[in-house]
Amino acid sequence: xxxxxxxxxxxxxxxxxxxxxxxxxxxxxxxxxxxxxxxxxxxxxxxxxxxxxxxxxxxxxxxxxxxxxxxxxxxxxxxxxxxxxxxxxxxxxxxxxxxxxxxxxxxxxxxxxxxxxxxxxxxxxxxxxxxxxxxxxxxxxxxxxxxxxxxxxxxxxxxxxxxxxxxxxxxxxxxxxxxxxxxxxxxxxxxxxxxxxxxxxxxxxxxxxxxxxxxxxxxxxxxxxxxxxxxxxxxxxxxxxxxxxxxxxxxxx
Amino acid sequence: xxxxxxxxxxxxxxxxxxxxxxxxxxxxxxxxxxxxxxxxxxxxxxxxxxxxxxxxxxxxxxxxxxxxxxxxxxxxxxxxxxxxxxxxxxxxxxxxxxxxxxxxxxxxxxxxxxxxxxxxxxxxxxxxxxxxxxxxxxxxxxxxxxxxxxxxxxxxxxxxxxxxxxxxxxxxxxxxxxxxxxxxxxxxxxxxxxxxxxxxxxxxxxxxxxxxxxxxxxxxxxxxxxxxxxxxxxxxxxxxxxxxxxxxxxxxxxxxxxxxxxxxxxxxxxxxxxxxxxxxxxxxxxxxxxxxxxxxxxxxxxxxxxxxxxxxxxxxxxxxxxx
Numbered sequence: 001x002x003x004x005x006x007x008x009x010x011x012x013x014x015x016x017x018x019x020x021x022x023x024x025x026x027x028x029x030x031x032x033x034x035x036x037x038x039x040x041x042x043x044x045x046x047x048x049x050x051x052x053x054x055x056x057x058x059x060x061x062x063x064x065x066x067x068x069x070x071x072x073x074x075x076x077x078x079x080x081x082x083x084x085x086x087x088x089x090x091x092x093x094x095x096x097x098x099x100x101x102x103x104x105x106x107x108x109x110x111x112x113x114x115x116x117x118x119x120x121x122x123x124x125x126x127x128x129x130x131x132x133x134x135x136x137x138x139x140x141x142x143x144x145x146x147x148x149x150x151x152x153x154x155x156x157x158x159x160x161x162x163x164x165x166x167x168x169x170x171x172x173x174x175x176x177x178x179x180x181x182x183x184x185x186x187x188x189x190x191x192x193x194x195x196x197x198x199x200x201x202x203x204x205x206x207x208x209x210x211x212x213x214x215x216x217x218x219x220x221x222x223x224x225x226x227x228x229x230x231x232x233x234x235x236x237x238x239x240x241x242x243x244x245x246x247x248x249x250x251x252x253x
Numbered sequence: 254x255x256x257x258x259x260x261x262x263x264x265x266x267x268x269x270x271x272x273x274x275x276x277x278x279x280x281x282x283x284x285x286x287x288x289x290x291x292x293x294x295x296x297x298x299x300x301x302x303x304x305x306x307x308x309x310x311x312x313x314x315x316x317x318x319x320x321x322x323x324x325x326x327x328x329x330x331x332x333x334x335x336x337x338x339x340x341x342x343x344x345x346x347x348x349x350x351x352x353x354x355x356x357x358x359x360x361x362x363x364x365x366x367x368x369x370x371x372x373x374x375x376x377x378x379x380x381x382x383x384x385x386x387x388x389x390x391x392x393x394x395x396x397x398x399x400x401x402x403x404x405x406x407x408x409x410x411x412x413x414x415x416x417x418x419x420x421x422x423x424x425x426x427x428x429x430x431x432x433x434x435x436x437x438x439x440x441x442x443x444x445x446x447x448x449x450x451x452x453x454x455x456x457x458x459x460x461x462x463x464x465x466x467x468x469x470x471x472x473x474x475x476x477x478x479x480x481x482x483x484x485x486x487x488x489x490x491x492x493x494x495x496x497x498x499x500x501x502x503x504x505x506x507x508x509x510x511x512x513x514x515x516x517x518x519x520x521x522x523x524x525x526x527x528x529x530x531x532x533x534x535x536x537x538x539x540x541x542x543x544x545x546x547x548x549x550x551x552x553x554x555x556x557x558x559x560x561x562x563x564x565x566x567x568x569x570x571x572x573x574x575x576x
Binding site: 005090 | 344345346350368369373374
């Protein structure tokens with residue numbers, strides 16, 4: 001195990017995070033504050049509680065998930081796309097580093113950044129609304145698991161993308177709609193039965209539901225199902241990454 | 254840039270044991286392009302080996318395979334005794350690569366990028382060693398500068414510093430002086446010689462005959478994916494050392510004077526140019542004698558120039574001779 005290499009990649013990626021810390025933090029904090037002002041205070045005050053939770057508090061887990069999904073994907077995809085774009089990937093390919101070490105370095109750093117941002121949003125939310133976390137350990141588990149899974153997914157997108165457009169298209173065209181329709185701002189029980197069934201095909205529903213359960217003990221789907229689905233997605237991503245390195249797809253001739 | 258001891262694995266000078274053995278190496282890209290055709294090549298420990306060849310000859314593909322950037326189609330490569338595929342960690346740890354393209358990070362500092370490289374190659378941090386490399390490459394003053402603010406020549410030195418950061422036994426320099434000014438080129442040659450002194454084996458690719466002539470112990474010529482020849486520099490320079498002296502005559506000449514016919518001299522079709530072929534490596538080129546005799550015949554010329562056959566010409570020549 002080339003521990004020095006994992007450390008080098010991880011610290012290199014984290015250095016990028018610290019360098020861009022202001023924009024990394026300012027933008028999620030700003031957008032979260034806006035959500036709370038608009039949905040939490042202005043609209044939320046006129047809305048009934050959902051499953052016994054005030055609307056402002058109800059959207060907290062969903063908002064955190066929304067940020068974590070987009071941040072994980074954009075960080076991890078950018079992290080591996082840039083060396084491909086600038087050509088510095090030659091060094092990674094010529095180094096005595098295994099596929100697993102590479103992934104631990106890049107995905108670990110991207111997930112770390114997501115967890116930091118998730119925590120900051122959680123603290124920001126506390127300024128606007130009152131909420132409790134009844135299963136803190138599970139909350140952290142979902143936070144970490146989702147960060148890692150979607151950082152892996154971002155890594156795959158970064159390898160696949162051969163232009164900045166492609167780098168943007170998946171987060172923008174697929175993940176944002178899935179996140180918005182995944183029950184971040186509502187319980188899917190509020191949907192007509194037909195759309196409830198459709199919603200169950202959306203993987204984000206399981207993430208948001210599980211995460212919300214860790215806060216308030218209420219969920220759209222069983223927490224076991226949420227965990228199982230998240231793990232399934234993690235395994236699919238791991239499988240694709242393994243395939244990428246075995247075949248050298250888009251990184252090695 | 255000063256010579257320096259960059260390796261802890263000092264080898265006796267002139268040791269002829271192979272440090273890289275390439276056998277039966279072929280590469281066909283997914284596009285169907287065959288970049289390498291069954292290459293066999295031995296690089297000796299401690300030498301400077303220059304790989305010459307026209308664009309697209311396969312130089313970079315060969316280097317990329319040895320360094321692990323491109324997968325070979327068939328064949329094997331041993332680097333410092335380790336198979337580059339089966340035992341890639343040991344093989345790659347022994348190799349440093351400076352690629353042709355100036356590919357650097359933009360926002361990182363020189364110090365950060367060199368430290369990163371050392372870690373990536375599995376070495377524990379050693380600030381004193383990195384300081385020495387940066388000083389030898391005249392980069393120490395720039396250690397905290399962002400790479401994007403450096404000049405092209407400095408960026409290339411940063412890439413060399415990265416390649417040396419893990420104390421490799423083998424250093425690949427792919428077109429190290431392409432686009433580098435004359436003064437820096439001299440410095441770089443000096444540095445490469447210093448590295449060789451300290452026991453590092455150096456493989457460089459180049460377009461410039463002058464560079465190979467200046468640096469190399471042995472020269473390999475590659476064309477269309479095949480190694481055409483591998484020879485000691487001295488022997489090859491003899492072959493490549495042919496130069497031509499062209500004289501533009503004042504007035505056209507109908508034929509060569511009979512007593513000059515024995516010289517390696519030819520007259521252009523329109524009679525306005527005389528071309529004399531000579532060996533620039535020889536003490537006695539015969540130019541003085543030629544000019545004296547032209548004077549005797551009252552053959553005046555208004556201009557003269559010398560030229561050496563271009564590398565391209567020599568490649569074509571070599572390929573033809575093989576065919």
